[in-house]
Amino acid sequence: MTSPPRHIAHLHLHGPLTEDRYEEVLDLLHGITPKIVAIPPNAVQLDLTGALRYFDREPYEVLQLARLRIAALFGIDTSAGLGPNRMIAAMAAAAAPPGRTVHVDDRTEAAAAWLRPRPVAALPGVGKATAASLARYGLHTIGQIADLPPATLQRILGAAPARALADRARGIDINPVTPHAPAERLTADHILDRDCLDPAQHHAAVLALAEQIGIRLRDTHQVTNSLTLTVRYADRSSSTRTRRLPEPTAHSPALAATALGMLNSLGLQRARVRAYALRAEHLDDEDTAYHQMLLDPTDERARAIEAASDRARRRFGHDAVRPGTLANHPATPPNPAAR
Template structure:
């Protein structure tokens, strides 16, 4: 068995219609093939297959095919897999796997032949504005970017970004794969375009943030145990306060109640506020939380029953389309 398998990286993409539970099952299945799995929410993952080929007595492409079959047969999740020696190249390959759903690039020559003719916008990690700048200078393919002098690319895109993207176009990406669980905290912020002291505007901005965070952690099939509010004032000073939720939850209504209690406890009165940062912390898999309980509050039960519908609408059409009316009042 070839020793080049010691450096094989898989970039696994789930279909866009995969649920959060399906993604988590794919991560669990990857753990049967290698202990080095890095989740990339919402629907992707990286895996370092160090020595897995020798363990399973299978070449990288055949082993990936085995994984795809198991993911589809056991969990009903279709995946596309890019296989290469670096993160960026594997991620670019997984977006162009062909009819087999797997693209293996076993060496520098294969990487060069694959990347060179692709449009520069297909390079993993490049932004639309960066791609447009390169195209304006006549660099329309990844091969053209790879061949261009580094000094020129750095002038077009800036030093660090230029060097990073040119390296990735040449199949170079030093980032290591880090085994970890799904993220244990996540944040969202709102910066006002002027200093405000109107409590209605502040609460509207906070409701927008907590709606975004609730949808995000529900999409990851997680629940939060704590919530932190950090506030920056007009003079540049900041203050923050953390409160545990009465019980772990991902429901927007539960997060909102706790967040507004934190806000009320701060007693800002007419303080001028410049920026709000909300962090949901101590995230855990939803299965570790308490079961769903009936609250005997018809209004609350109606809101909870609507959450999955609103999440699907916002995922498909944009997160501000549906949600609590107060969340979408202009907070500026």
């Protein structure tokens, strides 16, 4: 059985970047996919394959969404490469000018065609000494290496290095994007096309983010102990509030109450808002959490309805069920952060 194509993105972050800001960018990207490999101090790789169905978008569109969020929330410019594996994505990113994306098609023949004219030294693992050895035999491009008989390449480099180089020259890289650790935080964000001064829209946006966070936590059987709300304004300044929850939860109404409390504490009134981000922190497994039982049956009914809604979303898609208060809010698919 042929395995489905992978869609790997490699991002370069341009401009001054502190360690804390780099961690914030990683947190944001976990809102796109949990399969992230950090490459400090200013690069990161993402496996977008599992996010495509969740977002119902093409790989290039999901990558541009990630770049847009980084620019809107942090003012950081990026360049990117997109390809069928980690090696090609990294090489494409290296060839991308600042602010641009180089997309290498995931078809084997397209990737091989993109590699052929590039210099041998562009391949990972080919240093100056190896490139010089190959140049003495008139081998300057990746295409020339791909066309070379295996025995000839082995006589030049030795058996093991020759096999590795031949695979790379043909665009073969089976190394997966493996996260070093599960996400400790989940972030949902909403970026506006234009400045917003309407308090009702602020309320709806934050309510939608709380709903997204709740769905993602329940999908991954996690709970959160605290929430952080960040509101970014048209002048690129921002306000941040953090609150601890009364109890660890993934229940959307409880998350919404805390998130809206933080929003109200900002007193935005006529502030010109450009973006919102809600982050769930101090995540735990749902089995370790406690829940204060209430005598009011309304709470249990609400949780039962929430569970039924989650089942409907998993079967029919994330727009199958939406809170009535968000009926007119722009639909933003929940980000597959810890899947």
